[in-house]
Amino acid sequence: MRSATQHLRYDIVDKQDESTGLSAMMRTTAFPASIIAQMMDKFVAELERRSIRIAVSDGG
Numbered sequence: 596m597r598s599a600t601q602h603l604r605y606d607i608v609d610k611q612d613e614s615t616g617l618s619a620m621m622r623t624t625a626f627p628a629s630i631i632a633q634m635m636d637k638f639v640a641e642l643e644r645r646s647i648r649i650a651v652s653d654g655g
Contacts, residue, residue, distance in 0.1 A: 609622050609623050
């Protein structure tokens with residue numbers, strides 16, 4: 596049985612927050628990046644708790 600291809604589209608509209616001065620670009624890029632970094636921190640901590648070692652490099 597073949598499944599049909601489905602597409603899902605999200606449109607995000609954000610505007611500058613006048614009370615904080617944060618631009619829409621700051622809000623739609625930095626906030627998600629921060630959330631992912633915090634999730635990764637918890638994930639790495641769980642790996643360490645299980646004695647699973649990971650190698651971290653500076654990318655260079």
